[in-house]
Amino acid sequence: MSRQTRLPVKSAAAKPSPLAAMPTGDWLLLDNQMCFALYSASLTMTKVYKPLLQKFGLTYPQYLVMLVLWEHDARSVSELGERLFLDSGTLTPLLKRLEALDFITRTRDAADERRVIVALTAAGRRLQKQSLTVPQHVSCATECSLPELKALTRQLGDLRAALLRSTSSTG
Amino acid sequence: MSRQTRLPVKSAAAKPSPLAAMPTGDWLLLDNQMCFALYSASLTMTKVYKPLLQKFGLTYPQYLVMLVLWEHDARSVSELGERLFLDSGTLTPLLKRLEALDFITRTRDAADERRVIVALTAAGRRLQKQSLTVPQHVSCATECSLPELKALTRQLGDLRAALLRSTSSTG
């Protein structure tokens, strides 16, 4: 067989990398890497939240759990995990801290003793109104307009979906 | 004085939040929040890297340190930190692991005994060529074109810069 053979090899002759249009020597440059921009922007973002959430005693991941519960109270741990893309190893200790703060309760589901139902306390519900200033402050800190924020949100959602496909499938 | 007074009040009458154009009740919805899209995309991204870097025994933050050193060998801990937006509390243990893997050396600077110079070993340099497949694979996983990747990289870099301004200054 010649070197030009293109039989459907294992993970496909498929698409060439989008990087093919760039010199190979530039592939490993930090500032060319979208992933590093993503990673460092995400870390910086949590630093912006920190002082805002500290007033309530919350961390950013804890605040995310509260957001989910404010949308729909009383959800199981796995439902929270699906919504937030986090697993029980992360959520279990986090939820125990939220419980210790008296913002949520954790109760075994009587109908299915494997499940743990996470529900808001009165204090947890009260927190919703008080935390309206948080997205307000953070959105200002982004120095983005609302259309820009919406566009970025969609792009990052699409990116997450694409990356999830590559982890769950053949890769 | 009339209600129109615009004396420079504490943290300014300043700009209204970009969210002002959105119903208040939507501010706390998870899927409206760019920050959650950012956070979850970043976590998903590191999951894509994991199997690719595991071949070399590296984690994603460790890989970032290698990227910096491949661009410019022999840098101090604080230089690495400035480049990666990480502090010594994160880098010190991470660098010790890279040293244990024999990819870097850590040496006190003779000219300034406070500084620790991080430099590549031969194995660390060899890793550069071997890791060219990593950005190739990840860029495919994003399902983005090169112009899309470049645009996202710039947007996220701008976002990080804006967020950094809000943490360092008056906030």
Place this chain on the structure above:
DNA sequence: CATAATTACATTGTACACAATCTAATTGAC
């Protein structure tokens, strides 16, 4: 040149994040 201030890094403590594993409860196959 003595000492106060600063700088560079390390350490400690808290909180994620997640793979791997474990346990208990439920469901399925027969």
Place this chain on the structure above:
DNA sequence: GTCAATTAGATTGTGTACAATGTAATTATG
């Protein structure tokens, strides 16, 4: 109904992140 397979959470171990603090070396000031 019994036992295997599955499911839901919890636990364990490793590795970030980062605030706060500690220590040693360097620089600045008088």
